[in-house]
Amino acid sequence: MNTKQFCYWHPHPAVTTDIVLFTLRAEKLQLLLIRRRNPPFQGGWALPGGFLDMDEDLADCAKRELEEETGIKNIYLEQLYTFGKAKRDPRERVISVAYYALIASDRITLKPASDATEAAWFAFDELPELAFDHREIVEKAHERLVAKLDYSTIAFQFMPKQFTLSELQNVYETIRAEALDKRNFRKWILARNLVEATGLERRNGSHRPAQLFHFKRPGRVEIIR
Amino acid sequence: MNTKQFCYWHPHPAVTTDIVLFTLRAEKLQLLLIRRRNPPFQGGWALPGGFLDMDEDLADCAKRELEEETGIKNIYLEQLYTFGKAKRDPRERVISVAYYALIASDRITLKPASDATEAAWFAFDELPELAFDHREIVEKAHERLVAKLDYSTIAFQFMPKQFTLSELQNVYETIRAEALDKRNFRKWILARNLVEATGLERRNGSHRPAQLFHFKRPGRVEIIR
DNA sequence: TATTGTTAGTGTCTCAACTACACTAATATC
């Protein structure tokens, strides 16, 4: 155990980042939780995250923690909100800068559980009890996700490189938890000039094959309207 | 000088809040700056703000610092973003949770400057050099303000209790830096059912007097569409 | 008291975008 201490003239809070990582699996919005190995809330589920290193930027901390705990990297990440109620952590004052992140359904394989970490996907509407104020963080992330669906290309972060328009529509329907009209959806997405046909098609059962599309400007999330 | 030290097993950053306080004065968007009394950036201008107390919530810290430095309280305050680049403060690692705030033009009187503080209003488009990364914080606050004009009742926070529709239109025009059509603006605001006539009028020069309106649900900022 | 200058206040038409809505096309399976 390290016996060195870090001393300051004024009290300092600890600073962590926590990450709400969403994906779509099995036609459901899911998110990633980590089982806590230590008190408080030992054995309970919590968001991935951890303490900020003194020389790393906040977003880097979130990326590092996520990779350490799950092996996942190179994903879309955005700062969500900072949670800092005085008693949110029973140990000491902890300020948590929360991020939310999205990952395509073809990249959700986690690294195997180890002594240090056990991670698992949970359906958003069937979450277990969460440690600390993580429930509140999850709610806020969900709000943001739903809002951004309408005015940004954030939904594309859930998609693999190629996809059918029905699959894309499904993403919108799942997250917004409502059915959309097929013709209107296609008109809407095509009018925005965000996707183009690849010329390929997907045969996927005993029915007409679907055209495969890809995003014209992958990677970046744009504001649309 | 206090000689007591606060010691931790791991290094901790300092946490501050900074506040971007907007108002409208003289038909211009203005914001409040504080002259720094101490290094670094001694004598330069910076956002009001300061270190978090260990037992106060983040928003309370922002309110307290603002009141200490300006005497202003009871205003609309919203968390903006958390700035935490590793080198943003030359002294030590400092995480700043930035808030932005709006105040009505009839409440902008500051408490007199003291040895401890000198505060002043600056036009948004004529800001001096700012300390730290405060320029970046201001830009982000401005972006948020302009965006929220369209889909929330945030503009009402700039208004006194009673106001004319022309005055309200002026607020929108000033912040968006563009002229709006009077008839369309009135149609838009009235269709949203946010204001109602008080029956009073304002006589204000050698021309037709204007009806005074007030907000139906003052205080809260709502999402509109 | 008539004229002038100034701001308050009002309605219509056009266009673009969204909504609702139903059938044919292409495939695999049996």
Place this chain on the structure above:
DNA sequence: GATATTAGTGTAGTTGAGACACTAACAATA
């Protein structure tokens, strides 16, 4: 070849935004 299943397409109606010009009411002044 009959069936089941998903892909793919167009039109009409409605709604909201933008462009646009004149009258109303007052104070000041001649």
